[in-house]
Amino acid sequence: MPRLFDTQSSEIVDIVPSTEGKFSMYVCGPTVYDEPHLGHGRFTLVYDILRRYLKYRGVEVRFVSNITDVDDKIITRAAELGISAGELAKRYEEVWWDLMERLGVEKPDETPHATDWIAQMLELVTEMVSTGVAYETTDGVYLEVAKVDGYGLLARQNLADLRSGARVEVDEQKKSPLDFALWKRTPETEWGWESKFGFGRPGWHTECVAMALGILGEGFDLHGGGMDLAFPHHENERAQAVAMGKNFARHWMHNGFVMVGDEKMAKSLGNFTTLKDLLDSTDPRAYRLLVARSHYRAPLEVTAEILQDAARSLERIDAFARRFADVVLERPEVAPSKEVIDGFNEAMDEDLNSPVGLAHVFEAITRANFALDRALNEEAVSNAKAALLLLGTLGIVVQDRLEVPQEVIALAEQRKVARSEKDFAAADKYRDEILQLGYVVEDSDLGFRFRKA
Numbered sequence: 001m002p003r004l005f006d007t008q009s010s011e012i013v014d015i016v017p018s019t020e021g022k023f024s025m026y027v028c029g030p031t032v033y034d035e036p037h038l039g040h041g042r043f044t045l046v047y048d049i050l051r052r053y054l055k056y057r058g059v060e061v062r063f064v065s066n067i068t069d070v071d072d073k074i075i076t077r078a079a080e081l082g083i084s085a086g087e088l089a090k091r092y093e094e095v096w097w098d099l100m101e102r103l104g105v106e107k108p109d110e111t112p113h114a115t116d117w118i119a120q121m122l123e124l125v126t127e128m129v130s131t132g133v134a135y136e137t138t139d140g141v142y143l144e145v146a147k148v149d150g151y152g153l154l155a156r157q158n159l160a161d162l163r164s165g166a167r168v169e170v171d172e173q174k175k176s177p178l179d180f181a182l183w184k185r186t187p188e189t190e191w192g193w194e195s196k197f198g199f200g201r202p203g204w205h206t207e208c209v210a211m212a213l214g215i216l217g218e219g220f221d222l223h224g225g226g227m228d229l230a231f232p233h234h235e236n237e238r239a240q241a242v243a244m245g246k247n248f249a250r251h252w253m254h255n256g257f258v259m260v261g262d263e264k265m266a267k268s269l270g271n272f273t274t275l276k277d278l279l280d281s282t283d284p285r286a287y288r289l290l291v292a293r294s295h296y297r298a299p300l301e302v303t304a305e306i307l308q309d310a311a312r313s314l315e316r317i318d319a320f321a322r323r324f325a326d327v328v329l330e331r332p333e334v335a336p337s338k339e340v341i342d343g344f345n346e347a348m349d350e351d352l353n354s355p356v357g358l359a360h361v362f363e364a365i366t367r368a369n370f371a372l373d374r375a376l377n378e379e380a381v382s383n384a385k386a387a388l389l390l391l392g393t394l395g396i397v398v399q400d401r402l403e404v405p406q407e408v409i410a411l412a413e414q415r416k417v418a419r420s421e422k423d424f425a426a427a428d429k430y431r432d433e434i435l436q437l438g439y440v441v442e443d444s445d446l447g448f449r450f451r452k453a
């Protein structure tokens with residue numbers, strides 16, 4: 001198991017799953033009311049890389065990530081557009097999965113929807129009211145955070161400091177500005193559900209507690225999300241579990257923010273405010289490479305130049321993959337380089353250090369290319385195999401075959417015949433014609449292959 005930075009202890013710790021060889025993780029999914037932004041793309045890629053890495057290390061992962069399909073933001077936006085909230089949520093959930101597919105993010109094992117969990121949420125609210133940790137006001141039910149041991153753990157602040165920094169609203173019936181809604185009463189003309197606490201809808205923080213505990217059970221291994229969720233969302237999820245005397249997540253993981261380049265820069269190559277814009281403007285794999293190239297806890301800067309640089313790195317990776325596509329098949333007896341794999345694993349095991357992991361991959365690519373320039377030897381093949389294996393582990397799909405037009409293939413076939421008949425003048429003529437069409441033909445042990453001119 002890799003060691004990870006645990007937000008609750010503020011240090012890198014050993015991760016010991018509750019069941020050996022298995023790992024359960026819950027990551028807060030999107031509120032489906034608008035176009036996903038770059039931050040959404042980053043967090044899904046970070047946890048996708050963690051999940052893929054754990055699987056590669058032989059761990060059985062159970063990954064749950066929810067869809068928040070009831071929320072004030074959904075209701076407001078739907079009203080603006082003159083459609084129902086349910087319709088809006090459905091529309092943006094489709095957008096979400098489409099973008100996840102383009103990013104190559106594997107779908108979670110389970111994707112619970114908040115609206116399917118209302119009954120379970122109400123059970124939790126009932127329990128918290130009955131034990132006296134929650135109270136009712138005219139507009140809903142609130143958790144009294146002063147009654148929760150260790151409130152402020154994830155915020156890394158104590159209750160008094162948090163309270164002094166909290167915004168006090170007018171007409172406040174809450175006992176403390178930090179107390180938060182478990183259930184919000186709403187007019188019956190709005191979207192909502194009947195309950196013993198009145199018609200209304202659940203608070204966001206209650207949703208994830210009900211689904212995480214309901215699906216993964218108490219003491220699941222990891223709860224993750226973007227750094228902006230640590231407080232108050234995750235703090236408040238945890239507070240509810242603690243208030244009910246239940247074990248919640250054993251570990252907490254949070255990824256850093258995305259910083260988009262200044263407006264001028266963004267405009268020079270399309271506007272990257274939405275994930276769709278970014279994916280439309282470049283090879284979608286470039287964003288995954290960019291995310292993997294930065295440490296997950298560091299801020300991620302995204303500018304047109306940085307994206308172009310990542311796209312160029314991908315070209316280099318693809319050129320390498322094409323060069324070695326046949327070579328690795330020709331040498332099935334050669335194992336991937338243990339040195340490369342050990343270096344990669346060591347980096348990833350220490351708080352998922354994917355930038356260092358990737359550096360090992362790029363070194364292996366350089367070594368493989370350098371070795372093959374001289375001869376097809378074990379050094380070339382073992383480095384290439386390790387690099388290809390590890391790129392796959394990071395979810396970077398290599399394009400190891402060029403889409404070559406039939407016309408070009410036909411010319412290469414004619415050139416091959418000319419060469420076998422030792423008609424080198426004709427062979428050169430075909431080579432030049434192929435070049436005119438934008439391809440370079442190279443001879444290999446298996447016949448010929450192409451690269452872009």
Ligand SMILES: [Zn+2]
Binds near residue numbers: 027028
């Ligand atoms: Zn959540």
